[in-house]
Amino acid sequence: MQNHPSYISTRGDAPSLNFADTTMTGLARDGGLYVPESWPQFSTEELREMRSLSYVELAVRVMSPFTASSLDEDELRILCTAAYGRFSHDAVTPLVQLDGQNWLMELFHGPTLAFKDVALQLLGELFGHFLQKNPKKLTIVGATSGDTGSAAIDGVAGRDNVEIFMLHPHGRISEVQRRQMTTILAPNVHNIAIEGSFDDAQAMVKRIFNDGDVTGTLNISAVNSINWARLLAQIVYYFYAALRLGGPDRKVAFSVPTGNFGDVFAGYAAAQMGLPIERLIVATNINDILYRALKNGDYSTSTVTPTDAPSMDIQVSSNFERLLFDLEGRDGATTSARMKWFEKMNKMVLSSDMRSKAALFQPARTDANEMQSTMLWAYEHYGQIIDPHTAIALHAARHSGIESGVPLVTLATAHPAKFRDAVEKSTGIRPSLPKRIGNLFDREERLTILPNEYEAVRDFILKTADQG
Numbered sequence: 001m002q003n004h005p006s007y008i009s010t011r012g013d014a015p016s017l018n019f020a021d022t023t024m025t026g027l028a029r030d031g032g033l034y035v036p037e038s039w040p041q042f043s044t045e046e047l048r049e050m051r052s053l054s055y056v057e058l059a060v061r062v063m064s065p066f067t068a069s070s071l072d073e074d075e076l077r078i079l080c081t082a083a084y085g086r087f088s089h090d091a092v093t094p095l096v097q098l099d100g101q102n103w104l105m106e107l108f109h110g111p112t113l114a115f116k117d118v119a120l121q122l123l124g125e126l127f128g129h130f131l132q133k134n135p136k137k138l139t140i141v142g143a144t145s146g147d148t149g150s151a152a153i154d155g156v157a158g159r160d161n162v163e164i165f166m167l168h169p170h171g172r173i174s175e176v177q178r179r180q181m182t183t184i185l186a187p188n189v190h191n192i193a194i195e196g197s198f199d200d201a202q203a204m205v206k207r208i209f210n211d212g213d214v215t216g217t218l219n220i221s222a223v224n225s226i227n228w229a230r231l232l233a234q235i236v237y238y239f240y241a242a243l244r245l246g247g248p249d250r251k252v253a254f255s256v257p258t259g260n261f262g263d264v265f266a267g268y269a270a271a272q273m274g275l276p277i278e279r280l281i282v283a284t285n286i287n288d289i290l291y292r293a294l295k296n297g298d299y300s301t302s303t304v305t306p307t308d309a310p311s312m313d314i315q316v317s318s319n320f321e322r323l324l325f326d327l328e329g330r331d332g333a334t335t336s337a338r339m340k341w342f343e344k345m346n347k348m349v350l351s352s353d354m355r356s357k358a359a360l361f362q363p364a365r366t367d368a369n370e371m372q373s374t375m376l377w378a379y380e381h382y383g384q385i386i387d388p389h390t391a392i393a394l395h396a397a398r399h400s401g402i403e404s405g406v407p408l409v410t411l412a413t414a415h416p417a418k419f420r421d422a423v424e425k426s427t428g429i430r431p432s433l434p435k436r437i438g439n440l441f442d443r444e445e446r447l448t449i450l451p452n453e454y455e456a457v458r459d460f461i462l463k464t465a466d467q468g
Ligand SMILES: Cc1ncc(COP(=O)(O)O)c(C=O)c1O
Pocket: 114, 115, 146, 147, 148, 225, 257, 258, 259, 260, 261, 262, 263, 264, 311, 312, 389, 390, 413, 414
């Protein structure tokens, strides 16, 4: 191994940065997303040697080429040990076999019961480490459709020099998700419910990063998957699963419940680094812009429809820009022009050439009935209670047509107890919250409800933020 990339913007007009600055910056100042300037490579021999590593050691091995510009291996190991020490399962992201081909990868053993913890526990440690080396006040602004918010808040609540403002769509997340955020009363945590959709919240967050009134006053950073460090941590579990199921000597496929295209882009990154991946199923719910884009080139927005898989009720998928950048030959000017057109017109077309370059991705769309029947099927056939997001991907996996000799891993992205009403409706079983979550329903809640107006949100942040 190999080169140690620095990070460039997908829109080609922001300075390239080392890992620490990329993490602390979040979104590039030209509106683009940071990506490594090249993909580090692992040889087949190196991959074979990685099979026996523990999760933490594997994380260090996979991530260190990306972090070497700012962290030595021992520093990275200390941060990973702290982050993954808070998981309730020794394997961190254990695999559960369903049948001869299908597996679930349980990504919900972290403190807030969703896959977001895998990245956000580490991101909290990274922020702490970089702020200790270079003390300043950091203001995090994020948007959540339910899971990123609680995981990010858990990662930074009570930390010195960090304050977090988290926007969620009012009334459109589950009660457990809301309470996991609003019952954290640490003074550095501010929950904002906006009278709009997740897409509205995410658009406001991106606008804040390019608002001179905010950036002139506050050092802002991101906890959403627009922050490269989020995706980096998620790459690791693709290696973990594939190497346990015969990789690199046989290919493995993954089915990924998809909204913002972050998790599945992490799988794509693993493939670019040399991990043999047969296919990445992009499983959407009826908010299906990604399905349409990959199937017939139609990336056009429509109204977001609330569903029982609320975390995926997304139409504008941030990380799709990272894929577009690669599909168009990593030319920032072209990606910038394309994204500006999309931001104006709310639509774009993917040419058949671009779609054929994206053939690793297999699009799938699961509706409410299919989602519900898959939850029941998983329970009746395997005794597995799965959450609605996982069910969407498992349905897509079962109907993927992927050859039976290829292990197929469905990412179980949330604990079923986060979506108790939906799970009960489909299976008759009401899952209980793990004991470590404590008395969530008895705790006091604190949040601010704001209209779906950019100025209202920006002014609230400027008025409330501790400017150090
Ligand atoms: C439980 C759950 N599953 C799947 C997703 C979709 O993941 P991504 O946005 O990375 O595509 C989300 C939200 O991000 C989620 O919270």
